[in-house]
Amino acid sequence: MGRRACSVGFSIGIALSSAACTYDFDEPFSKPAPGAGGATGGSTTGTSASGGGGHGGEQCANGADDDGDGLADCADPDCVDFECVAAPPLGWSGPSPFALRQDGAQCPPDAMPIAGGTMPIAADASCAPCACDALMGGACGMPTTDMYMNSFCGNRLYTTLTPSQPNQCEPFIAADATSGALGADVPVTAPPSCAASGGALDAQPPAFAASAVVCATALATGCDPGQVCVAKAGSSFAACIYQDGDVAACPRGYGQRTVVYQGLDDTRACSACACDASSATCSGTTNLYSNSACFGGPDGVVVHGSGLCVPFSTQKSQVAFEYVPDPGPQGSCVASGGQVTGTVDPLDPVTVCCAD
Numbered sequence: 413m414g415r416r417a418c419s420v421g422f423s424i425g426i427a428l429s430s431a432a433c434t435y436d437f438d439e440p441f442s443k444p445a446p447g448a449g450g451a452t453g454g455s456t457t458g459t460s461a462s463g464g465g466g467h468g469g470e471q472c473a474n475g476a477d478d479d480g481d482g483l484a485d486c487a488d489p490d491c492v493d494f495e496c497v498a499a500p501p502l503g504w505s506g507p508s509p510f511a512l513r514q515d516g517a518q519c520p521p522d523a524m525p526i527a528g529g530t531m532p533i534a535a536d537a538s539c540a541p542c543a544c545d546a547l548m549g550g551a552c553g554m555p556t557t558d559m560y561m562n563s564f565c566g567n568r569l570y571t572t573l574t575p576s577q578p579n580q581c582e583p584f585i586a587a588d589a590t591s592g593a594l595g596a597d598v599p600v601t602a603p604p605s606c607a608a609s610g611g612a613l614d615a616q617p618p619a620f621a622a623s624a625v626v627c628a629t630a631l632a633t634g635c636d637p638g639q640v641c642v643a644k645a646g647s648s649f650a651a652c653i654y655q656d657g658d659v660a661a662c663p664r665g666y667g668q669r670t671v672v673y674q675g676l677d678d679t680r681a682c683s684a685c686a687c688d689a690s691s692a693t694c695s696g697t698t699n700l701y702s703n704s705a706c707f708g709g710p711d712g713v714v715v716h717g718s719g720l721c722v723p724f725s726t727q728k729s730q731v732a733f734e735y736v737p738d739p740g741p742q743g744s745c746v747a748s749g750g751q752v753t754g755t756v757d758p759l760d761p762v763t764v765c766c767a768d
């Protein structure tokens with residue numbers, strides 16, 4: 413049995429594609445809803461970037477004048493932890509505080525964290541071995557027996573016996589020179605099957621090598637043209653600009669490049685277990701009698717498929733044979749499958765470029 417493809421994402425309002433199921437990661441980062449960040453005000457980590465709520469009730473990254481003094485965000489002197497800086501190059505957002513491997517780091521209230529991590533860890537995965545139950549079903553056909561005119565079943569074929577049904581005495585007219593019998597293989601007329609089991613995936617949940625968070629403050633306002641209102645980076649954060657996608661080169665002055673992925677697509681699974689019953693065989697014997705009623709013990713016993721020529725010398729023309737099948741088909745299945753397929757791939761990259 414396989415495992416569904418899964419995606420793991422952080423709840424940041426960005427839809428993840430092909431998310432057949434979702435892992436719940438412990439979310440180490442604050443996630444204030446846009447415009448409602450004041451609810452988490454005060455849960456700081458003592459960095460200068462954490463005081464998003466200004467003095468006097470002004471929230472500093474929501475684009476609004478919250479305390480009614482006519483000044484919004486960076487324009488409001490209450491927002492001591494925010495500042496106006498030169499706007500980033502075209503196509504980039506920020507600068508915003510960025511933390512890498514800073515578990516528990518809190519973004520300023522009203523910031524919209526872009527949380528994720530760097531490259532995924534190649535977690536171990538294995539499949540339980542595939543196994544096959546005993547053979548079920550199938551059917552065997554009637555084997556022929558060739559009667560030869562010499563005792564070593566050479567090329568002097570006299571006749572071929574074909575039973576009409578098993579366990580039935582069937583007379584035939586023997587030639588005087590009949591002296592050897594060779595039984596053909598018993599055919600498998602309907603292949604049997606086996607129930608497969610095993611193949612379950614045993615895998616560690618996917619994880620990032622390092623967690624990361626960008627404290628996006630894209631809504632903040634209150635600066636002159638050509639500038640943007642941003643949270644000041646602190647000791648736990650670097651000042652960085654960012655852009656959706658995996659951008660190969662960072663702008664001048666922001667040369668520290670990190671690609672943050674916002675989710676992981678886990679398509680690991682096990683290939684289906686299968687059972688091959690093609691090696692199953694049928695068997696049986698044909699008893700040869702020197703009378704036409706299969707009376708008494710047989711005068712020759714042909715084991716089908718053995719390749720052994722059975723002496724059967726008779727001067728009587730009225731003889732008989734009886735095919736006695738073994739239960740079948742018999743044998744065992746060969747299991748296959750149970751191989752790990754799929755990968756863990758990062759989703760939704762954001763390129764973060766931090767100041768040199």
Ligand SMILES: [Ca+2]
Binds near residue numbers: 471473474485
């Ligand atoms: Ca505000």
Ligand SMILES: [Ca+2]
Binds near residue numbers: 481488
């Ligand atoms: Ca204000």
